[in-house]
Amino acid sequence: MASLLWGGDAGAAESERLNGHLSNLIYPWKNLRGIRSTAVPNVDGSVNYTEDDEEDVVDLAANSLLNKLIRQSLVESSHLVEVLQKDPSSPLYSVKTFEELRLKEELLKGIYAMGFNRPSKIQEMALPMMLAHPPQNLIAQSQSGTGKTAAFVLAMLSRVNALELFPQCLCLAPTYELALQTGRVVERMGKFCVDVQVMYAIRGNQIPRGTDITKQIVIGTPGTVLDWCFKRRLIDLTKIRVFVLDEADVMIDTQGFSDQSIRIQRALPSECQMLLFSATFEDSVWQFAERIIPDPNVIKLRKEELTLNNIRQYYVLCRDRKDKYQALCNIYGGITIGQAIIFCQTRRNAKWLTVEMMQDGHQVSLLSGELTVDQRASIIQRFRDGKEKVLITTNVCARGIDVKQVTIVVNFDLPVNQAEEPDYETYLHRIGRTGRFGKKGLAFNMIELDKLPLLKKIQDHFNSSIKQLDPEDMDEIEKIEY
Numbered sequence: 001m002a003s004l005l006w007g008g009d010a011g012a013a014e015s016e017r018l019n020g021h022l023s024n025l026i027y028p029w030k031n032l033r034g035i036r037s038t039a040v041p042n043v044d045g046s047v048n049y050t051e052d053d054e055e056d057v058v059d060l061a062a063n064s065l066l067n068k069l070i071r072q073s074l075v076e077s078s079h080l081v082e083v084l085q086k087d088p089s090s091p092l093y094s095v096k097t098f099e100e101l102r103l104k105e106e107l108l109k110g111i112y113a114m115g116f117n118r119p120s121k122i123q124e125m126a127l128p129m130m131l132a133h134p135p136q137n138l139i140a141q142s143q144s145g146t147g148k149t150a151a152f153v154l155a156m157l158s159r160v161n162a163l164e165l166f167p168q169c170l171c172l173a174p175t176y177e178l179a180l181q182t183g184r185v186v187e188r189m190g191k192f193c194v195d196v197q198v199m200y201a202i203r204g205n206q207i208p209r210g211t212d213i214t215k216q217i218v219i220g221t222p223g224t225v226l227d228w229c230f231k232r233r234l235i236d237l238t239k240i241r242v243f244v245l246d247e248a249d250v251m252i253d254t255q256g257f258s259d260q261s262i263r264i265q266r267a268l269p270s271e272c273q274m275l276l277f278s279a280t281f282e283d284s285v286w287q288f289a290e291r292i293i294p295d296p297n298v299i300k301l302r303k304e305e306l307t308l309n310n311i312r313q314y315y316v317l318c319r320d321r322k323d324k325y326q327a328l329c330n331i332y333g334g335i336t337i338g339q340a341i342i343f344c345q346t347r348r349n350a351k352w353l354t355v356e357m358m359q360d361g362h363q364v365s366l367l368s369g370e371l372t373v374d375q376r377a378s379i380i381q382r383f384r385d386g387k388e389k390v391l392i393t394t395n396v397c398a399r400g401i402d403v404k405q406v407t408i409v410v411n412f413d414l415p416v417n418q419a420e421e422p423d424y425e426t427y428l429h430r431i432g433r434t435g436r437f438g439k440k441g442l443a444f445n446m447i448e449l450d451k452l453p454l455l456k457k458i459q460d461h462f463n464s465s466i467k468q469l470d471p472e473d474m475d476e477i478e479k480i481e482y
């Protein structure tokens with residue numbers, strides 16, 4: 001199957017250029033929220049940076065892309081899938097194999113070529129609903145990595161008619177890069193569906209006026225899709241059979257996207273199948289989902305809860321950051337550390353610490369918000385491969401990054417919110433583990449005396465004990481095991 005931005009070799013070349021763009025990880029996320037660009041420490045420990053005390057803003061779209069780039073396999077869950085049917089009296093089907101879905105031969109081949117043996121938990125329930133006749137609408141929510149994209153790509157590919165040369169499936173994504181990622185899944189899964197083609201309705205894809213779009217699947221961002229449908233009349237929405245709204249939680253976070261998506265949805269024919277996916281399900285997502293998906297079935301897979309139960313937590317009282325660093329060195333000298341993640345509240349502290357540690361000969365890498373998503377992905381990959389033993393980071397890494405292999409987490413600064421109150425959720429995300437893995441861990445909090453009340457609040461909030469550690473008492477440090 002081919003993917004074209006617009007027909008002919010020129011289109012293919014352009015597609016390649018955009019895809020290449022993505023793999024070279026050169027995305028200007030840093031500019032999205034007005035964050036200044038600063039340099040990363042050099043290998044020799046020297047550093048050229050503009051010092052800033054900025055905290056990294058968590059960018060949902062960037063995080064989502066990062067998750068996709070670093071994901072290595074399906075995220076399993078021990079929870080049951082919850083299903084809410086539009087018509088509770090109709091039978092509920094679930095499948096344990098892809099064969100049961102009676103897919104086209106070439107599609108089944110594509111699925112197996114991707115290495116999928118059986119449907120994921122959410123796919124077991126979602127696929128029969130999505131492929132049912134007559135088509136059913138669906139709202140599905142499950143954590144990132146549980147197989148949602150693969151599910152709706154399968155639905156789109158199974159519903160297109162390759163012989164009809166006009167857009168039949170329309171998928172909205174919150175960013176250009178996320179649209180390209182979904183397109184890649186369509187290309188891989190549809191590898192043997194030779195006559196099915198994808199087109200990207202994204203900024204920068206200039207289509208001459210009067211062009212007849214012959215590709216069956218269009219993936220794009222709401223603004224450009226709106227433009228192509230209403231202003232330029234390149235897409236006839238009345239012919240769309242499957243409408244997918246992906247990453248709804250990220251979508252509603254971007255101003256204007258909800259309204260644009262709703263405008264597009266309103267112009268679709270009533271028999272068009274409408275599907276909405278989201279990794280999280282706050283009330284705002286739910287309200288949006290209900291506005292845009294009529295008569296939906298709903299599927300939810302709850303996320304594994306994080307717990308502090310298996311984590312031994314310590315705190316060390318320090319005078320200033322130099323003192324914190326000294327305490328860190330003592331801990332480092334006293335216990336055998338495999339790999340550790342150290343969290344700092346500001347980029348400035350993270351950079352300072354990186355330089356100090358490098359100068360002391362540690363293998364350290366720095367992950368912070370000024371890096372492009374691709375650079376972040378490659379730093380995380382290197383860390384996972386054990387190329388660096390310590391990852392120093394800001395809040396940009398607190399969530400969504402799988403730190404299973406890391407047994408030591410250091411809060412070089414306690415996470416606080418803008419009101420200077422403890423940020424409990426971030427604390428939990430930094431050091432918590434899913435109880436299911438039952439893995440043990442150690443957490444060290446470096447705090448100045450005036451931050452002690454914050455620590456106390458964290459302790460009370462989680463009803464867990466955080467023990468004081470004397471950084472000078474090497475005997476005590478050496479007794480710590482994990």
Ligand SMILES: Nc1ncnc2c1ncn2[C@@H]1O[C@H](COP(=O)(O)OP(=O)(O)OP(=O)(O)O)[C@@H](O)[C@H]1O
Nearest residue numbers: 073074116117118119120144145146147148149150
């Ligand atoms: N049935 C399956 N068997 C094995 N691997 C699968 C299966 N379904 C999906 N995967 C793989 O698991 C990973 C996560 O799947 P997918 O991207 O579809 O999840 P997602 O829920 O859409 O995540 P996100 O919300 O981040 O997009 C991908 O690498 C995908 O190729």
